[in-house]
Amino acid sequence: MEKIKQVIRKNTMLLILIIVTLIFQFLITRSGSSSLFTPANITNLISQNAYVVILSTGMLLCILTGGNVDLSTGSMVALVGALAGTLIVRQGLNIHLSIFLCLIVGILLGAWQGFWIAYVNVPAFIATLAGMLTFRGFAWIILDGLTISPFPQSYLKYFNSFIPSNPEIRFVFTLTVGILLSVTIFVVSLVFRLRKKSIGYKIISFSSFIVRKILISLVIIGASILLGKDKGIPAILIILSIIVFVYHYFTSRTVYGRHLYAVGGNYQAAALSGVNTKGITFLAYTNMGFLSAITALVSVARFNSAAPSAGSSYEMDAIAACYIGGASAYGGIGTVRGAVIGGVFMGILNNGMSILGIDANWQMAVKGFVLLAAVIFDVVSKNRVQVES
Amino acid sequence: MENKILVMKNITKKFPGVIALQDVNLEVTRGDIHAIVGENGAGKSTLMNVLSGLHPYGTYEGEFFYNKEKCKFESINDSENKGIVFIHQELALIPQLSIAENMFLGNEQGSLFNIDWDKTYVESENFLKKVGLNVSAKSLIQDLSVGQQQLVELAKALAKNVQLLILDEPTAALNDEDSQNLLKLILDLKQQGITSILISHKLNEIEQVADTLTILRDGSTIETLKKGIDDISEPRIVKGMVGRELSDRFPNRSVDIGNEVLSVKNWTVYHPVLSKRKICDNINMNVREGEIVGISGLMGSGRTEFAMSLFGKSYGKNISGNLFIDGKEVVLNNVKDAINNGLAYVTEDRKGKGLLLDETIKHNISLTNLKSISKNSIIDADAEVEIAEEYRSKLNIRSTGIDQHINVLSGGNQQKVLLSKWLFIEPTILILDEPTRGIDVGAKYEIYTLINEMVEQKKSIILISSDMSELLGMCDRIYVMNQGRFVAEHENINLSQEMIMSSILRSDKGVL
Incomplete structure (x- = not known):
């Protein structure tokens, strides 16, 4: 019993996500408008919400440094998108060079803000609020208020295509990838587990280990079946997975990641422990610029156009995802895993309400309410844990 | 029969891993200056926190009576309404506000939507005069010396109509002259019928002003001494505080x-x-x-x-x-x-500048020297566990394991984690x-x-x-x-x- 309680406590948000998903599934099937889990809808869900997941991993780093957020994210997406449109469509510049330039500009925008925040001590809220206005303004100036489209196929293929392109082997290929992935994860974790056991470290019981791996495999294989029935593995899913994996590894296993938590957990203690607190803060905001640029490239491909109004309120979705995922508003606490769960949560919410045909105005109100409810639940359950311990 | 303003009976207060107070008894006579002495960690501040409602009713065992009335304080407001004012060692004044604004903070003069500033300034200057501070009530706290700030705290207490004044190390940060002024003031207040509880490490000051003296050691009351009846000389007090010869410590x-x-x-x-x-x-x-x-x-x-x-x-x-x-x-x-x-520097402020309170013992210990347990900036998780376990057993850090969070450890164990993280850089x-x-x-x-x-x-x-x-x-x-x-x-x-x-x-x- 105590064990079950602990599992629930550790995975509160994941459980809420599953419950909300099931509620939507129930409502959707009852209303007769097919299902949340149709192959086409899964593909949709991924391409619609890629931006939240990418941005929330970046936003998490900013939040970790001290509960600060980057408000200029959406504007950076618009500005870099405008640049991509100008270079690729208007100037007809080489695609790879254009992508490279866009990423560099994103990094520079992030570094510009990071510099003021980290080295001149301008409050992050103010610096990025200024950035939000400035960058959005530049996006309008560059595009002269117009929307640029369409993008050449040679650009779109990097973001919008599916693997494999041959429809005949699609299902078999996707399923094989899913099974291989599951097996790899199982084997790798088993090796780590055995190694840990041989040195004598604490490990979780074998039964819960197996249960965990089976659940993960089921999700992966289930998703691969659904994707296989539709168009295959979306390129965007691969980009997304790489980003999530890299940042998960960065925050949990590297020295810089650890320093990020230290800076947010106790700035002075980190400084007195020899952590380069300013450098770490600078890094977090610079990285946000980089991920905003990637999001811009993804977004212009998805809409097949660059518009000055693109990316509006993206920053708010990313911030919400982080907080839903358990990040602390004071910094120092939060995980990439949580941010991704938060992102998916927002995605399911958007997608489910759209399928149900809920009015767009209502959708926003519901999203706000659910955000508050989710965080209240998290705060209350954590308070209880502290009282008990 | 003597007139007791405060009677505390069998107060016991536990923190995770530590018993801070164990069956403490305290009786304070009205109009006395009652000193409480003890080593750091003897439980003096904890006892006063219980009295002032900072540890609300129900979080401790035992009971206490103020003016013969049983107290169930939920917050500091409750105790202040009864005329108990606690002046902390770290002064609780807001540096950017004026003396008058500080003095009536939470007790603003006039009505809720219309503060009567004239009254505020006149009143506060009156109280300043009583404590012998000759500065304008409009001066900002940050422009005052520590000694003057201490006097403002006293004036603030008077403004709250204080009957029982608790002073925690009031002279710790003062020079000799300011200290003497302050002590004289406390004696003046005694003449006006205000009872004081004085916590101090400066035994000569206690000898000078205290009527009664209670010694705490390791969270328990050891003895209560009365001036004129018992010997309250310094060596006598020290013996009670330490409980054994000094060299044994x-x-x-x-x-x-x-x-x-x-x-x-x-x-x-x-x-x-x-x-x-x-x-x-x-x-x-x-x-x-x-x-x-x-x-x-x-x-x-x-x-x-x-x-x-x-x-x-x-x-x-x-x-x-x-x-x-x-x-x-x-x-x-x-x-x-x-x-x-x-070089290593172990800070005096372990919570503010030393430790990551929301993090585990393991992550705190390794922070100063992650380089030594990582390759190409990638941390070797196994090496980290080994290091943390090594220091946990070497320094005898009492905890459920290296993954326990810092904020649930006792002060002593937090201090050991802080030391560990600096020993780790050798x-x-x-x-x-x-x-x-x-x-x-x-x-x-x-x-x-x-x-x-x-x-x-x-x-x-x-x-x-x-x-x-x-x-x-x-x-x-x-x-x-x-x-x-x-x-x-x-x-x-x-x-x-x-x-x-x-x-x-x-x-x-x-x-x-």
């Missing part, structure tokens, strides 16, 4: 002092904001191998600032002077340089700033033992402490610091607290 060690490893010449540090104020003034000192060197001084004398300025310029501006390590001059521009030169010179503040006697002894072990391994220690008996018990040599200067240097042979105090007093009078 400190473990023995063999002294083997080698060559000079650190020397500081003409070290001057300016305030980071007020760029004309000297915080450290032309300090010279040296430390030899295997030596424990103490720095004694009152709060605010610049001890911590001096230590932090040495440690990679973590404090202050325009630092001048020379620093030599192993005979070679070094310039330490940041904490990394300091660590690389074998320093040659360790600066310990108040390493035993607020921890219980048992943990203190363990930390003293650890310090001795380090010295026996040829390391050198700079020990900064407000607790003079600690310095006398541990150090080979003691520097005395006052108002930013090193005013005396004593070999610790037949040295006494009085000799250290007189060095401070003489320097206050300008005689060096």
Whole structure:
């Protein structure tokens, strides 16, 4: 019993996500408008919400440094998108060079803000609020208020295509990838587990280990079946997975990641422990610029156009995802895993309400309410844990 | 029958892992000045926090009566409404607001939507006069000296119609003259019928003003002494506080002092904001191998600032002077340089500047030296576990495991984690700033033992402490610091607290 309680406590948000998903599934099937889990809808869900997941991993780093957020994210997406449109469509510049330039500009925008925040001590809220206005303004100036489209196929293929392109082997290929992935994860974790056991470290019981791996495999294989029935593995899913994996590894296993938590957990203690607190803060905001640029490239491909109004309120979705995922508003606490769960949560919410045909105005109100409810639940359950311990 | 204003019966208060108070009894007679003495961690502040409602009713066992009425305080407001005012050691004034605004904070004059500023200023000047402070009520707190701020706190208490005044170390940060003024004021208040509870380490002051005296040790009441009936001389009090001979508090060690490893010449540090104020003034000192060197001084004398300025310029501006390590001059521009030169600084403020409270023991210990357990910036999780386990058992950190979070540990165990993280860089010179503040006697002894072990391994220690008996018990040599200067240097042979105090007093009078 105590064990079950602990599992629930550790995975509160994941459980809420599953419950909300099931509620939507129930409502959707009852209303007769097919299902949340149709192959086409899964593909949709991924391409619609890629931006939240990418941005929330970046936003998490900013939040970790001290509960600060980057408000200029959406504007950076618009500005870099405008640049991509100008270079690729208007100037007809080489695609790879254009992508490279866009990423560099994103990094520079992030570094510009990071510099003021980290080295001149301008409050992050103010610096990025200024950035939000400035960058959005530049996006309008560059595009002269117009929307640029369409993008050449040679650009779109990097973001919008599916693997494999041959429809005949699609299902078999996707399923094989899913099974291989599951097996790899199982084997790798088993090796780590055995190694840990041989040195004598604490490990979780074998039964819960197996249960965990089976659940993960089921999700992966289930998703691969659904994707296989539709168009295959979306390129965007691969980009997304790489980003999530890299940042998960960065925050949990590297020295810089650890320093990020230290800076947010106790700035002075980190400084007195020899952590380069300013450098770490600078890094977090610079990285946000980089991920905003990637999001811009993804977004212009998805809409097949660059518009000055693109990316509006993206920053708010990313911030919400982080907080839903358990990040602390004071910094120092939060995980990439949580941010991704938060992102998916927002995605399911958007997608489910759209399928149900809920009015767009209502959708926003519901999203706000659910955000508050989710965080209240998290705060209350954590308070209880502290009282008990 | 005597008129008791306060009777506390069998108060027991537990924190995770520590029993702070165990069946404590306290009776305070109306109109008395009642002193409470005890070592750091004896439970004095905890007891007062129970009394003032900071630890609300229900979080402790036992009961207490104020004016014969049983108290169930839920918050400080409840106790203040009854006329109990607690003046904390760290003053609770808002620096950016004026004296008058501070004095009536939460008790604003006039109506809710229309503060009567005229009344506020007139009233507050009245109270300022009562405490003998001749400054305008419109002056900002940040422009006052610490002594003046202490008087403002007293005036604020009067404005709340105080009957029972609790003073926690009121003179700790004051010079001798200000202290005497304050004590005189407390005696004046006594004439006006105000009862005071005085917590202080300065036993001579207690001897001077207290009517009654209660001694706490390790969370229990030891005895209550009355002036005129019992002996309340200093040695008598100390015996009650310590409960055994002073020498037993400190473990023995063999002294083997080698060559000079650190020397500081003409070290001057300016305030980071007020760029004309000297915080450290032309300090010279040296430390030899295997030596424990103490720095004694009152709060605010610049001890911590001096230590932090040495440690990679973590404090202050325009630092001048020379620093030599192993005979070679070094310039330490940041904490990394300091660590690389074998220096470690264990802060006095373990929660504010020392530990990541929301993190685990493991992550706190490894933070200072992640480099040694990582390859290409990737942390070897197994090595980290090993290191954390090693220090956990070596320093006897009582916890459920290395994955326990810091904020649920007791003060003593937090201090051990803080020490661990600095031992992990294997320093040659360790600066310990108040390493035993607020921890219980048992943990203190363990930390003293650890310090001795380090010295026996040829390391050198700079020990900064407000607790003079600690310095006398541990150090080979003691520097005395006052108002930013090193005013005396004593070999610790037949040295006494009085000799250290007189060095401070003489320097206050300008005689060096």
